[in-house]
Amino acid sequence: MNDLSLFQFRKFEYLLNENDLWLPYYGGNKVRKFQKILQDIEDSGKNAIVTTGGIQSNHCRVAALVASRHKLKCVLILHGSEESFQRQKGNALLMRMAGAEIRFAEPEQIGSGMDQAMKDLESDGFDPCYVYGGGHNRAGVEAYIEYMYEMSKSIPESQIPDHIFLASGTGSTQAGILLGAKEAGWDHTAVHGISVGRNKKRGKEGILESISMADQDNLNWDINFYDDYLFGGYGKSNEELLQLIDDVALKTGVILDACYSGKAFFGMIDIVKKFNLEGNIMFWHTGGILNRMA
Ligand SMILES: Cc1ncc(COP(=O)(O)O)c(C=O)c1O
Known part of the structure; x- marks a missing residue:
């Protein structure tokens, strides 16, 4: 085999x-996708990102780093255990380092978690962009x-x-x-x-x-x-x-x-x-x- x-x-x-x-951002297809997503965010004048993925998500790592670099607020709705997220390195480490706001959700609560994050950001005066998981x-x-x-x-x-x-x-x-x-x-x-x-x-x-x-x-x-x-x-x-x-x-x-x-x-x-x-x-x-x- x-x-x-x-x-x-x-x-x-x-x-x-x-x-x-x-x-930059440690490469991969999620970077290439986010390059274009960022362009849309900047063109529309939005100033925050809400997105989702697992605790080792490449997409969430890139979202968090892009947000930090471009001074955008970033909320990540992660599925997986908070305890292992805090312990793990790789993408999880970079998400923590980038200062993204991390919320945890069971897989079936991701949609409602994303919606709630959008509302919270709006009520705090942000104009957030909803980015589907994986940059899809x-x-x-x-x-x-x-x-x-x-x-x-x-x-x-x-x-x-x-x-x-x-x-x-x-x-x-x-x-x-x-x-x-x-x-x-x-x-x-x-x-x-x-x-x-x-x-x-x-x-x-x-x-x-x-x-x-x-x-x-x-x-x-x-x-x-x-x-x-x-x-x-x-x-x-x-x-x-x-x-x-x-x-x-x-x-x-x-x-x-x-x-x-x-x-x-x-x-x-x-x-x-x-x-x-x-x-x-x-x-x-x-x-x-x-x-x-x-
Ligand atoms: C390294 C890597 N390869 C491939 C994929 C799949 O990309 P897509 O969701 O565009 O099919 C992903 C998605 O998370 C990824 O992180």
Whole structure:
């Protein structure tokens, strides 16, 4: 299964590391999304952010750091245990350091917790922006359409990927990449999302919803979304996955995490083998390395 020799690690075969592109805030797809979300916040004159995620959320880490840097008030509605949040490092440490106001909620109370935070901020005189968890909104999708388009300009014809693999959660990153590939004229590029938590049906819905958020027709899209590499669910892993992550780090220097990019890498190896995929295969590293350092 963990047959790394399958990948020659030559040229384009495995990595696009977004951390090179927007290193502030410790990189990853949530930074790229928030760059665009921040633009919307500033354009609309809002001065506070309300958003949500788990205690090791990459999105919440970025929201908190962006808010601190741009002097915006930030309220995070986190699900998970307060005790472990206070104890953990990685994203949790940066959220604490950034001075975001943290409130805890059970998963089923997140919506009401977000609504309450919006009301509280308004009554304190703020003009808050409601940001869906994961940066799952129009700006998040557009960020990826633009990014994909930018990136396509630096790729020679012979290296255009036939397949792109990435970790997929809410679906907005995958949707942006799909739409950007179309805009770039990469008609033969298949985009494969490896689910980090959702089942196939819900995952595909998220991607189609994201396509419509960008005002695009969401019919007739070929959506590749796999829920075979969940390892028990969001945030769960097993020895086999951890072993692959270690092997990749030691043999290539590429650091993956067990919540996102490790699952995507594992899925990529299995799918390439199972379906005998050929041509240029790109692994799109969406970041999340701090999840390894909790
Ligand atoms: C490192 C990393 N990769 C991938 C994803 C999935 O992104 P999306 O929600 O846009 O599908 C996330 C979302 O939390 C993430 O933090």
